[in-house]
Amino acid sequence: MEVVTMQNKLTNHSTIDFKILVEKLNECVWVYDLNTKKFLYISPSIYQLRGLTVEEAMQEKLEDCLTPESLQKLKNGFLRRYQRFLDGDRSDNIVYNLSEFQQYCKDGSIKYIEISTRLEIDETTNHILGIGVSRDINKRKLHEKKLVETIRNQYKIINKKKSPRKSEPELYVYLFGKYRVLTSLKEKPIKWRTTKTEELFAFLLQNENQFISKDELLEALWPDVELEKATRYLHTTIYNLKNNLKTANITFNLEVINGLYFYEKHRFYSDLGEFKNLINTAVNPYDEVDAASARNIERAILLYEGDLLAENDYPWAASQSTFYRHQFEKYVFALARHYFFKRDYLSTKRVLYKLIEMDNLNERFHELLLNVFRFDDDYVSFTRHYEDLKALLLKELDQPPNASIQALYQQYRDDAEASIINERAHF
Template sequence: MLRAIIVDDEELSMKRLKRILSESGEFGVCHTFLNPLEAYEFMKTNQVDVAFLDISMPDINGMKLSNCLLELDSSIQVVFVTGYDEYAVQAFEMNALDYLLKPVTVERVNKTLGKINKKQRAAAVAPILTVLFFNGLKIYQGDQNEAPVKLRSPKTEELLAFLVYKGAVSREEIIDTLWNGLEPEKAGKNLNSTLYYIRKAISASKTEECILAGRSEIRIDESGIHCDLYEFERLLKAIRLAPACRAELAELFKQAEALYAGPMLKGKSYDWASEKRRRIEQDYIELLELAARFYLEGQEAHISLHYYSEILKLDGLREDISYKLIRLYVELERTHEAIREYRKLEELLQQELGMKPGLPMTELFMKLKQ
C-alpha cells in the first residue's frame, strides 16, 4: 500500500482528493496538510511515497515545496494539483510525475494512479545504470553482473558522479563546480560534449530514460538507477524512525553495514564530495554505535563487540569506544583480548597525540593486571 500526503490550502479540495485516493484502495495512509511547513516537518520523520501538492499556495507554493521535499527524499513521487492548466508545462519541466486539474475527478485520478503503479513496477526491475560510491567509484550498465562502464576521461567520470550525487542540478551549478574559471561559452560546450560521451558510453537510448537533460537543469530519474549512496541514506532514515519490530531493525543494521564498503568516493579528489564524505562516515559511525547499544540491550554482547570494533577501525582514537570494548571483553572473561586492546590504544595515543589513556581506562587496566 502506498503512503501519501496532500498539501492544499483549500480544505474542500483537499478532502475531495483524500476521499478519492482512499476509495481507490491503493493508499494505506493519506495525511493532509493545509500548511506547507507542517508537511515539510512531517516528511522529516516519516516515509512518503507520493506527494499531491497544490501549486497556488501563499508563502510557499507547490513548486517550491516539491524541491524542499525532494531534498529530504529524492525518491518521492510528486503530483501537482492546480486550478490552472497553464501550470501544466511548468509541472513537467520540474519532472513531476503528473498534474491534476481542479476539481479532481475519479477518472483523472485513476490515470495518475496508473502512472504511479508503472513507476513502482519500473523501480522493481533491473536498473539501467548502477553507480557505486562506497570504497571508490564503480559504474555498471545494468546491474553489477554486467561489465563495468568505461568512460572516456576522468572529467566524464566526474560529471556522471556529480549528476548522480546531486539528483537534480542546474547547468550553472555544474559549470561552476566542474569548469570554474572557464569562459561561460566554452564551459557550456564542455558540459554538452562531456554529457554526450556519457550517453555514448552507456548507450544513448537507455541514458535518455535516466539522465533527463533540460535547457537549464539536468536531473537523474532514480527509478532507472541503483546507487549504494541512495540506498544507504534510505536505510539511515528508516533506522532513525526506530521500527517497532526488533527483527526489522536488526536487518536494517545488517543491510547498512553491508552497503558501507569503504569511504564514499575513496581515491577521488572531488572537492564537491569532501564534506558529504565526512558526514556520511560520521553517520555510519553513529549507526554502528546505535547497533552496539541495540545488541547490548538484547543481551547479545558478542555482536556488540563486532560493532565497537568496526568503529575503532574508522576512528582508533575513540577512547570512549575502546573503554566499552574492553569492559565487554572483561565481562565475557576474555582478559587476554582486553589487555591487547588496551595496549593498542596506548600505543596509538602516544604515536598520534603524545598522550596516555585517561584515568578511567588506566584504572580498568590495573584491575586487569591484578
C-alpha cells in the same frame, strides 16, 4: 602650493564620500588578509547581513562564518586559484570570482549569500588580500526552491498518469569505496570515454536534488575554468555521457527545464540510495535499536565498503563523504551498544572492530570494546588492547587514554587482583 592644497582637499573629500557610500550600501564590503588569515576591514552593513557588529565579525575565522559544506566549497575552489595567483597568473578567472555560499547569522539561522572577490597584493606588506562584496540572495534562492518544487510536483502529476512497469534496474551504481557503474551484476564496469564523463555521472547520481543548475555543475567540475570555456566543456561532457550510456543500451534522459538539469533515475540502483533509505526511514532516530533496525544496520554495514567516492578524490564529494561517515558511525555504534546490552559479545566485537578499522582514534569505540572484554572475563584481551590503545594514542596524539578509560583499566586491575587474593585465601 595652492594646487597641491586643492588636490589634497579633493582627495580627502573623495575619501569621505567613498566611506559614506560604502557604509550606506546594503552589500557588505570587506578585506581579508590571506597571509595572516584575518579580516582587515568589514563595512557596518554586516549587521544587516548577519546581525553582527563590525567588532564581532572582525574576530571571526572563516569556519565561524560558513557552513561546513560552504567552507569545503570555498577551500576546494580557492586553493588552486590562490596558488596560481602566487605563481603570477593574473587572468580574470584567477583574479576575480563570483560564487554562492551559505553563511551563519548571529541568531543561528543560515542565509544564502553571493560573494564577489578580487585578489590583489598589498604593496606595503607584500601580503595577498581578498577584497570582497557579500550580498544577500536569500529571497532569490527561496524563489528558485519554490520553482523547483513546482516543477517537481508537475512532474509527479505527469508520472502518475503513466503506468510504470516493474523491472530489473538498468544500472547498478556503487559509490561507497570504489566508484563503479555496471549494466548488470555480472558484467564489467562501464568504461568511460573521459574521466570528466565518469565524474559528471557520479555528481548527478549522488545529488539528492534531481533538479541541478548549470552553475552547480560548473562550480563542481570546472571551478577554475572561465565561464564560457567551462560551459563548452559541460556540453561536450553531457554529449559524451549520453553516448557512453547509449552504447551500453541504457536510456538516460537528461533534460533542461527552466534552466535546471533534470533526469530520471528510478531505473538505476545505487548503494547510496539504499543506504539513505535504511538510515532515513528504517532506523529509529532515537538510537533505540530493535531487531528490525538491527537487520537494517547490518545491511548498511555490508553496503559501506568505504567512504563515499573514497578512491576518486573528487573535491565536491568531501563534505558528503564526511556526512555519511558520521551517519554510519553513529548508527553502527548504536548497534554495537544494542548487542552489548543483549550480552551478545561476539557480535559486539565484530561491529566494533569494523568501526575501529575506520577510526582507530575514537576512544568511545575502544572503551566499549574494553567493557566487552571485561564482562566476558577476558583479562588477557583487555590488558593487551589497553596497552595497544595507550601506545597508539601516545604515538599519534601525544596523550594517554582519557580519564574514563584509565579509570576502567585501574578498576579492572583492582578487581582482578582482589579475585586472585580471594582464590589464594581458599587454599
